[in-house]
Amino acid sequence: MKKEIEFTINGKSRKLTVKPNELLLNVIREDLGLTGTKYGCGTGECGACTVLIDEEPVLSCLTLAITVDKKKVTTIEGIGTDENPHPLQQAFVETGAVQCGFCTPGMILSAKTLLDKNPNPTEDEIKRAIEGNLCRCTGYIKIIEAIKLASVRMGGRRK
Amino acid sequence: MPLPEFDYIRPKSVEELVSILAKHGSEAKLMAGGTDLLVLMRDRLVRPRYVVDIKGIGELQGLSWDEGRGLTIGAAVTLNEIIASEVIRERFGALWSAASELADPTVRNRATLVGNICNASPAADTAPALLVHNAEVEAVSAKGSRKIPIEDFFKGVKRTALGPDEFVKAVHLPNPPDGAKSWYLKWKRTWGEDLALVGVAGLVANSGKWIVRVALSSVAPTPVLVAEIQNAFEGGGTLEEKIEKAAASIPGGICPITDVRCNAEYRTHVAAILTKRVLRKLLGLG
Ligand SMILES: Cc1cc2nc3c(=O)[nH]c(=O)nc-3n(C[C@H](O)[C@H](O)[C@H](O)COP(=O)(O)OP(=O)(O)OC[C@H]3O[C@@H](n4cnc5c(N)ncnc54)[C@H](O)[C@@H]3O)c2cc1C
Ligand code: FES
Ligand code: FES
Numbered sequence: 001m002k003k004e005i006e007f008t009i010n011g012k013s014r015k016l017t018v019k020p021n022e023l024l025l026n027v028i029r030e031d032l033g034l035t036g037t038k039y040g041c042g043t044g045e046c047g048a049c050t051v052l053i054d055e056e057p058v059l060s061c062l063t064l065a066i067t068v069d070k071k072k073v074t075t076i077e078g079i080g081t082d083e084n085p086h087p088l089q090q091a092f093v094e095t096g097a098v099q100c101g102f103c104t105p106g107m108i109l110s111a112k113t114l115l116d117k118n119p120n121p122t123e124d125e126i127k128r129a130i131e132g133n134l135c136r137c138t139g140y141i142k143i144i145e146a147i148k149l150a151s152v153r154m155g156g157r158r159k
Numbered sequence: 160m161p162l163p164e165f166d167y168i169r170p171k172s173v174e175e176l177v178s179i180l181a182k183h184g185s186e187a188k189l190m191a192g193g194t195d196l197l198v199l200m201r202d203r204l205v206r207p208r209y210v211v212d213i214k215g216i217g218e219l220q221g222l223s224w225d226e227g228r229g230l231t232i233g234a235a236v237t238l239n240e241i242i243a244s245e246v247i248r249e250r251f252g253a254l255w256s257a258a259s260e261l262a263d264p265t266v267r268n269r270a271t272l273v274g275n276i277c278n279a280s281p282a283a284d285t286a287p288a289l290l291v292h293n294a295e296v297e298a299v300s301a302k303g304s305r306k307i308p309i310e311d312f313f314k315g316v317k318r319t320a321l322g323p324d325e326f327v328k329a330v331h332l333p334n335p336p337d338g339a340k341s342w343y344l345k346w347k348r349t350w351g352e353d354l355a356l357v358g359v360a361g362l363v364a365n366s367g368k369w370i371v372r373v374a375l376s377s378v379a380p381t382p383v384l385v386a387e388i389q390n391a392f393e394g395g396g397t398l399e400e401k402i403e404k405a406a407a408s409i410p411g412g413i414c415p416i417t418d419v420r421c422n423a424e425y426r427t428h429v430a431a432i433l434t435k436r437v438l439r440k441l442l443g444l445g
Contacts, residue, residue, distance in 0.1 A: 001166055020167035020210065043198050045352070050265055057265045062197045066167050067212065110265065131351040132263025 005069040009034075010078030018065045025049045025060035028075060036076035036105045040134070047133035050106035051075050057113045059132075076105035079112060088112055088150040097146035099137040107133045111147045120156035123148075162200050169212045173299065176216060176326065181301040183209050184324035190214075191235060192269035194262070195278040219328065224250075230332040238267040238275075238285075251332060253288035253341035253360040260284055260345040263352045273327045276312065279319045279381070280354075286313065286382035287360035288343050290374035292332045300325040313381035339364035340441045344433045348420065356421045357429045361437035369393065373405070373437070378413040378430050385412030388434075402438050406431040 006015045009032060016031060028037050028051065040048035042061045049061040052074040080086035088108045091097070098104050107130060114121055114129035121129070126147050127140075135143060168187075170176040180187060188207035190196050191214065199205045213219055219235040224246045232241065238258040241247055248255045254272075261284040262270060275285045276296070286309075294309040298321055309330075312320050321327070335341065341362035347353035358376035363369075369392040374384040387408035392401050415426035439445065 003167070019164070021162040021164050023162065026161075042201065044194055044262075044266060047263070047265060056268050058268055059194075059265055062194055062269070064167065064193070064197075064210075064212075067214075113264075127350075129264060132265045 003066055003069075005066060007068045007070065008072040010074055016065075020064065020066050022065045023061060024051070024063040024065045024068060024073070027065040028060060028073075034075050034077050038102050038105060040102065045134070046103070047106040047110065047130075048103055050109045050133070052109060052113070055113075055116075057109055074109075076108060079108070086112070087153045088115070088147070091146040091150035091153065092143070095142050095146035095149060097138055097142040103133055103135040103138075107135065107143055111150070115147070115151055115154055115156070119151060119154060121147075121151065162197065163203065163206050165200075165207055165210050167210050167212065169215045171215055171217075173216060173218050173328065176211065176213065177299060177301050179209075179211055180324045180326060184322075187211050189277075189326055191271040191274040192237065192266075194266050194270045195274060195280075213326075221329075226334070228331075229334045231329050232272055232332075233329045234271065234273040234327050236271060236273075238262075238270050238272060239264070241272060242267070250335060251288070251292060251341065253291055253343045253362060254285065254332070257284045257288040257343040257345075257358070257360065260343065260355075260358075266352075273330060276309075276330070277319060277321070277327060279313055279315075279317050281316055281380055281382065282354045282358070282377045283382055284343070284345060284355060284358055284376060287358055287374035287376050288341070289330065289332070290382060290384040291341055291360045291362035291372040292335060295331045295333075297328045297331060298325045299328045304328070306331075310384060316380050335362065336364040336370050337366045339370070342437055342440055344437050344440075346429050346433060354420065357415075357426050357433060359430065359433040359437050361434070361441050363438065363441040371405070371438070373409075373434055375409075375413060375430055375434075378415040378426050380414075383413060385409060387412055398442060398444065402435055402442075402444075405438060406435045409434050 002017050004017050028034050038048035040046035044062045050057050051060045054072050080089045110130050186208040190210050190212045214235050219233040221233045222236045224230045241258040275283050289309045296307040296312050343360040345355045345358045355377045360374050362372045371392045373388040376382045388405045391404035409431045410427050415423045417423045
């Protein structure tokens with residue numbers, strides 16, 4: 001039983017017809033062509049598929065597309081551009097927090113959620129916030145450094 | 160792998176949900192956060208014909224507390240909402256700490272307390288907290304509503320006391336005894352997200368008489384309350400001696416297995432140590 005859903009993706013309104021068993025992750029990557037959101041494990045373990053729904057981070061591999069009807073979805077493409085990157089995107093590049101880049105979109109969205117709520121997090125709070133995001137190549141040190149740098153640039157008091 | 164096909168139903172009221180289950184009960188699966196259900200469906204371990212999304216039902220979204228009735232947590236309340244509650248943090252410490260230890264912040268945005276217990280994994284982190292807090296599960300079907308004590312709710316690995324046409328509307332926790340404190344300790348392989356190798360919840364109160372309760376996850380087919388712990392505190396002896404006696408009763412109260420995460424002997428050993436740690440913490444012994 002297909003159903004038409006209407007939702008906002010990165011600020012633009014979209015209508016799509018989806019089957020109940022379609023995952024938001026596949027709709028974002030295949031139907032919308034937004035391949036910044038990654039398919040890592042498909043079972044909720046790695047965080048590579050993280051997107052924001054109504055500003056809250058959610059795993060798109062464990063979300064039925066049909067449930068985002070009337071909701072606001074934001075992917076990594078929606079928070080900055082090449083010309084005008086988000087401070088977190090800029091900080092990840094400058095700090096060398098990106099190696100293969102597979103975990104980066106999810107990392108940045110988890111970090112953004114943290115900084116939006118807590119502009120001046122402790123290192124422990126940063127680690128807690130990215131607990132659900134696995135990185136298999138950069139290692140976490142540079143990623144934590146990048147989040148600290150972005151927090152300063154975004155107005156946090158960190159020195 | 161894509162999910163198998165199913166029909167999606169999103170009821171707007173408890174009444175509607177009752178009638179859907181009366182009609183399709185055995186072919187339907189409820190979906191709250193979906194963090195267990197969708198993984199099981201992906202792996203073809205469950206194949207419901209109908210997925211019934213309960214997140215749109217307003218009546219299931221309440222989290223309320225009152226001096227007389229205690230705490231009520233609706234079936235659609237997420238773990239992050241539980242962590243954000245001051246009352247839970249102050250009065251139901253075991254539940255607060257268990258919710259904070261479950262999965263990661265992103266999963267907790269979706270995952271619910273009720274989903275955690277209905278999934279009935281032996282490793283369910285919130286179950287020991289509900290056991291030490293004497294929780295009751297409010298189950299509803301077309302036949303009416305009933306209260307199931309949490310001790311009778313778990314029937315085996317992935318099995319609960321619920322009938323096919325029944326669902327959980329809410330979980331109730333009575334106010335703990337005066338001066339009670341509770342906490343949950345989770346032993347895992349990594350600092351971040353992992354299931355419990357062993358989890359231990361403790362509750363301690365003393366206004367004239369000791370009330371001491373300990374319950375564990377990942378050490379038996381279901382989460383278990385070890386009743387002998389109370390006896391250890393009824394006789395004489397120093398506090399240190401009582402704690403030792405309590406820990407000595409743990410191996411008799413559990414039946415762990417060896418699995419991919421660790422072996423049975425290790426679980427028994429850690430269960431006793433965590434029991435001492437949680438009791439020492441609650442008794443202020445550092
Ligand atoms: C990456 C990851 C990490 C995890 N880590 C942990 C962990 O550390 N500790 C832990 O305990 N769990 C963990 N889990 C498991 C899961 O997240 C939790 O059990 C969660 O609380 C389930 O809640 P949910 O709302 O997502 O349940 P759902 O998946 O929506 O439902 C779970 C089951 O309960 C049934 N159900 C749901 N609501 C009701 C109801 N009201 N009445 C009757 N039946 C109902 C469903 O049909 C299904 O069978 C993890 C899962 C993932 C994906
Ligand atoms: S792909 Fe969703 S968590 Fe790994
Ligand atoms: S940069 Fe490769 S996984 Fe993190």
